[in-house]
Amino acid sequence: MIHGVINVYKEKGFTSHDVVAKLRGITRQKKIGHTGTLDPDAEGVLPVCMGKATRLCDMLTDKDKTYEAVLLLGTETDTQDTSGVILAGKDTSHLTEETVRRAVLSFTGEYEQTPPMYSAVKVNGRKLYELAREGKVVERSARKVRIHEIRILAVDLPRVRMEIHCSKGTYIRTLCHDIGQSLGCGGCMEQLFRTRAGRFEIAESLRLSEIEKKRDDGTLMEAVVPVDEMFPDYRKIVADEKQEPLAYNGNTFPHRVSQETGGGLADGEKVRVYDREGNFIAVYEYRSAEDNFRVKKMFFDRNSK
Incomplete structure (x- = not known):
């Protein structure tokens, strides 16, 4: 299954739901959602979330x-x-x-x-x-x-x-x-x-026919933005042996100063949490009063690796 976001160029005459339905056929997977309706007569950028990235839909809809x-x-x-x-x-x-x-x-x-x-x-x-x-x-x-x-x-x-x-x-x-x-x-x-x-520009968008061609050429993944790349401003935290099972279960886990890069964490700062093999798990938020991380949005569990 594909997990990530595709920047689709919605053409005139299609509804946003039409785009999702056609992408389901092209990619042969059901778990797909769009991030903000465009009228049938309108055209342009329509980010589409696939797989675990569908958990991003509400976050992307909020963007300017x-x-x-x-x-x-x-x-x-x-x-x-x-x-x-x-x-x-x-x-x-x-x-x-x-x-x-x-x-x-x-x-x-x-x-x-x-x-x-x-x-x-x-x-x-x-x-x-x-x-x-x-x-x-x-x-x-x-x-x-x-x-x-x-x-x-x-x-x-x-x-x-x-x-x-x-x-x-x-x-x-x-x-x-x-x-x-x-x-x-x-x-x-x-x-x-x-x-x-949001971050998606018209210059990088792809029409459905172009996405279908990429599928046939075996280059479809070039058009997919991985889930964790949707949070480029969040610092990366790699869970250690004790933190990892807690993170995969969406549990709160303690802060480790040795894991930080770029200075101390601010209260409420959001971070990207990865396991020791480099697999993205979730977005967590640092709580200074408890000196721990609390989950904000889970994306992957162990079965998704």
């Missing part, structure tokens, strides 16, 4: 992301993108480039964003898109998101091409809608392209 998007002003739809039903169309001839630029950039920073009805957010145990397909609109609580940076790449009214670096949970469709509302003419998303998700 970067997108290129095209905002279409003057059009409002029920899905907040051009795939939906048009609800309103307004004139944009009065808009100036300066006014639009100012409105777009005003969304930089933290703001309250209400999730769209066509989204996977759950309300009372049901996904919003399920309710939307039934013609229902329910009240949604706004959530704080952060737009770290917006770069305006081109303005050709009524369209604006922009690059957005944002926090987890940000809906670019809703950002486009909200910008349109602030200008009084409405707006929706016309195109979406994810260029980065």
Whole structure:
């Protein structure tokens, strides 16, 4: 079984679930999960976790992301993108480039964003898109998101091409809608392209056809990022003879100063724990008050070696 993360280029027309299903066929293994949904009309970076790396899914979903998007002003739809039903169309001839630029950039920073009805957010145990397909609109609580940076790449009214670096949970469709509302003419998303998700960049992503070719060539593992390499900033701790069985069982184990590299450990510092043969086991956290390590996320047991 493959254990690690593959940087997949999700092509237009595929759902994120389609990508997972196709990868199951290519790799002939079932344990696969994606790290954040991309709409069928969107394309770009989609990290996919395989084997024991599926335990990383929630951690990778939390990472910042970067997108290129095209905002279409003057059009409002029920899905907040051009795939939906048009609800309103307004004139944009009065808009100036300066006014639009100012409105777009005003969304930089933290703001309250209400999730769209066509989204996977759950309300009372049901996904919003399920309710939307039934013609229902329910009240949604706004959530704080952060737009770290917006770069305006081109303005050709009524369209604006922009690059957005944002926090987890940000809906670019809703950002486009909200910008349109602030200008009084409405707006929706016309195109979406994810260029980065956490450490994964578009330049290193592979289409499904390329992954399949690597499988046939016997070079598939070249495309897999091992689980422990997802924590490059965590120090490496090699368990000794007494610590090793405790670590493999996810138990707390005592600190050994001789194992440290780069100085003393800070309280709450996370480390990568390996066995004496160099096999990665888990991420642990150092607790200074008890002078020991406590497990944060288990990845491998002895049967996984």
